[in-house]
Amino acid sequence: EGLWHGAWLALSALGIMLGLRAAYVAFLLWRMRSRARRYARLDLSTYSAKLKGIADGTIPEEHRGQADRLRRDEERVRRRFAGLSADADYYASSPLGWKQGTIITWAGMRGVVTLAAAQTLPTTGIDHRSLLIFVAFLVAVFSLFGQGFTLASVVRALRIPPASDDDAASDEHLRLDAELGAAAATALADPTLTRADGTAFSEGMAANVGTRMTEPRDAVLTGRMREILELRIVIIEAMRDRLVEISTHGGYSTSTLRRALAELDADQISLELRLDDGDD
Known part of the structure; x- marks a missing residue:
């Protein structure tokens, strides 16, 4: 028609x-x-x-x-x-x-x-x-x-007012960061901690890395730097496992959990890209 x-x-x-x-x-x-x-x-x-x-x-x-x-x-x-x-x-x-x-x-x-x-x-x-x-x-x-x-x-x-990050939300973020930091420390203390190829990390590597999660800026990856990046990926995996476990308990809001997961994902993607660039 x-x-x-x-x-x-x-x-x-x-x-x-x-x-x-x-x-x-x-x-x-x-x-x-x-x-x-x-x-x-x-x-x-x-x-x-x-x-x-x-x-x-x-x-x-x-x-x-x-x-x-x-x-x-x-x-x-x-x-x-x-x-x-x-x-x-x-x-x-x-x-x-x-x-x-x-x-x-x-x-x-x-x-x-x-x-x-x-x-x-x-x-x-x-x-x-x-x-x-x-x-x-x-x-x-x-x-x-x-x-x-x-x-x-x-x-x-x-005219919906923008969301504000109030003190309660900030405290919640701090508490969740503390739990994830504890999971990272536990992973570092695990005697069975190994690299991606199954070999053990160098002696003292876990103590040297500690809880530092800032990305190094070296243009060329040395063998030690690669080992540090791999160890940080292992730590992130442990923190992600802990985050999944925390999410089943209902102690944190969805927005806080989503933010923490996004940060872990971004860190891991950044580290994996560094490793890939080093291989090239």
Whole structure:
């Protein structure tokens, strides 16, 4: 029925998808607010005192039976409690309102996946296949150009204040850095520490390297410098393993964990590039 008919169908489909996405995001935000209220009602200090009493044996007599049950699975209970505490802190410090929901909805642009999905329609047995592909193409175009070019304007119009790295977040970063530093020290003290080819590091190398993680600037890699770089990669791997273990306990926010992982990845990529350049 002409190009205008296809364009009208594409605009209608885009409007329907935005409406469905808005409804879904609104549901998610409602669930987050409900969960935040539930966590706010939790008396975590009471649970913490009970766990401490179980650990030091000072739990009141009337709670002995419950303490015995909890003691049998104390580690799992502690991990669960740490996760609840982290969730409560997250929902209290990172509330999402209708402004954030609007951005999430508007940022959900259609693209090449939409068009590729339409291309998977069978060539036989499907009425108006060419029209459907044309509509999918226009939806992607309208979405990428319309939503993409106006996203910055939408954010400015909503006047959302920029995130600030407050003291609590800084303390959390310091605590996580301390744990990763301890993991690096443990790896350095491991007597089975070996290089990439399985050979042992030179005597005293671990003590000389210590916790130094700054990249050397030498243009040419000597044998000793290569050994230092390999040892630092081993340390980073140990820190990454510890980071994965920490992430399962729920004691740190996702943003802090993501930042630490990005730093480790960047350091390792930089060191591996240095080694590759040295080989060339």
